[in-house]
Amino acid sequence: MADTVGGADITVAKAPKFRQTKKGHVRKHVINVKVRNEIGVLARIATLIAGKGYNIESLSVGETHEPGISRMTIEVVGDDIVIDQVVKQLRKLIDTLKVRDITDVPHVERELVLVKVHTPTSRARDEVLRIVEIFRGKIIDVSPETYTIEVTGDEDKIDAMLELLKPFGIKEMARTGKVAMKRELFLEEGNTE
């Protein structure tokens, strides 16, 4: 059909579809970043993520087997599209060697938690001990009133154990933040490096 466009004739093939700026799904992402262990690299990465208005849920950094190279696992809740942008910008940083969002890639993840639980009675001590055994944790410090427990696992396991310990009274807790690595035997298709 012919239509008048801007004061002149032009054939418009179809009614214009208005371009959508895509909004993604908001969820938790796990991003692995391999970096050169230079001064300020952590600040650069944190600044970039904060600049998008996102809060880092957890972050763990440590050296790798390669000298001068560290690896970070970052957990951040955000819109898929914006996180994709963050990943691209992280790749642009001079000191990053490899950046990968492994949220949708089969991966293993572990976190270590230290938790100090109120255990004043022998009954409490018995029950806590049992929970710790079930979750294959360890008691690494004891006082007349408390047990300090160490446990590692994925998010579900740790959440479940903390839920069971809560009624006793958690006095203190420290979490390392997640470390994650993609599984080797699941070869994904069409991944974007």
Place this chain on the structure above:
Amino acid sequence: MSRKGADIVIETLKEEKVDVIFGLPGGAIMEVYDALYRDGSIKHILARHEQGAGHMAEGYAKATGKVGVAMTTSGPGATNIVTPIADAYMDSVPLVVITGQVPTHMIGNDAFQEVDIVGITRPITKHNFLVRDIEELPLVIRKAFYIASTGRPGPVLVDIPKDITQQLSDVKIPSMDEVKRSLPGYKPHVEGNTQQIKKAAKLIMSARRPVLYVGGGAVNAEAQEELVELAELMKIPVTTTTQGKGAFPENHPLALRMLGMHGTYYANMAVYNSDLLIAVGARFDDRVTGKIDEFAPDARIIHIDIDPASISKNIIVDVPIVGDVKIVLRKLINELKRKGAKIEHPEDREKWIEQIEKWKKLHPLTYRNSRKVIKPQYVIEQIYEATNGDAIIVPGVGQHQMWAAMFYKYSYPRQFLNSGGLGTMGFGLPAGIGAKVGRPDKEVFVIDGDGSFVMTMQEIITAVQYRIPVKVAIINNAYLGMVRQWQELFYDKRYSEVDLSLQPDFVKLAEAMGAVGFRAEKPKEVREILEEAMKIDDRPVVLDFVVDREENVLPMVPPGKSYKDMILEDGKGAEAETMYLVG
């Protein structure tokens, strides 16, 4: 041979073939200035404010394509150059900024003139360094130049503590290979995915209403030849952003000139009605797209850019091609030629070109001239005439910037140097000085506003001192004109704090600083003072054009609105007209 850190700085700069530094000394950088003095082979332009030095380095870089170098002291010297750094970051200008820092053992102690400039500039530099060891000093400086000038260019800051400039070392200047090897995470050279290029070629051949949308990336990659070839080969009209001006000659029949908020009617109509948009080294800035949901609603989009993070950032594209614009365009042309460069719908393409011609005739860039008052657009046209369209134009930011973009026709790349992304008022004069230093063979015309000019006007003294003959045309409407225009159009003429009618006598001001000043208050005087100004080539000239106070920049796409809401007339002596299009 053992020498001071400061000497190593100068030695490395010479290795990088730096011929001029823009800067201002102070306590923490004195050793380097001493080395500069003793060496004597690098020219230094002493700015009167560090912001001036930064914009000069930008102007130099934008005009020449080389890395601009600026140097300041610590603390306030460093913070004063933050704005130019941010400006360079937004407009992808290759810049190396060297700042002095307090001695290493005092860092973090709130020492005199101490700021954490590396921390401050982290989000506005492509990369930055604090030098911690004299042994790494030459490598860091070379890395800074390499990072600044490759890939998507940008500013790099090197912060050097005073004690490092005083220590002695016999460290060698590293080779380029060593520099590259020290940056394993940085791979700036990308040639574009062949499959994607094939896809793009297919889309281009089958398009009925294609438009090329060209940004600063095409200038940085020096891709003007390829652009003209592609446009002519496939008969594609070309629109450019302010950064992309001159990458495609504006007097070419396929030129649509600028698009966006103050783009031409025909460029915006063409983009709005296109069925294929080929973005080349452009980033879909909001001043270009307007309301993004209604930007080129019917078009498929090919996006060629060196920066993967620019792709699908503001708008989802159909065919992303990450790569150097020049290389990708060359490959694309070869691919098209291999396929016979066939236009599959030649009739539609003919009609498209005809339609655009109609639009060009319907609403050309125009204004109502007057015999009584000077119209700002008239001044720009007269500058165009007086300079035979060959001058490098450097505007400040505001209405005059847009008039300079509209009423001067640009024919070669690096001819229109403006602060596009950050929109820094005060950019014009110092950037113009830098441009003239880099291109003494060209006439450099700063087209400034009276508001912009006073922000950095002290640099006239710098231009006088070094006999840098820039011309400065002040489009003087005694307002913060662009803000006033928005207040007129969107705030019911409540002119809140925009009146600049109390201002210095710009002619006397120029004279007080050792420059030449002229004033035009009537249209017939415009040409006269321009001709007088063109005769002067040993010092700067300030031309005060007293213009119609309430002239508006039109056409205009109101902020956050779509192209179809473009305002073509403001009702001053003519019917107000708003465009409604398809949809």
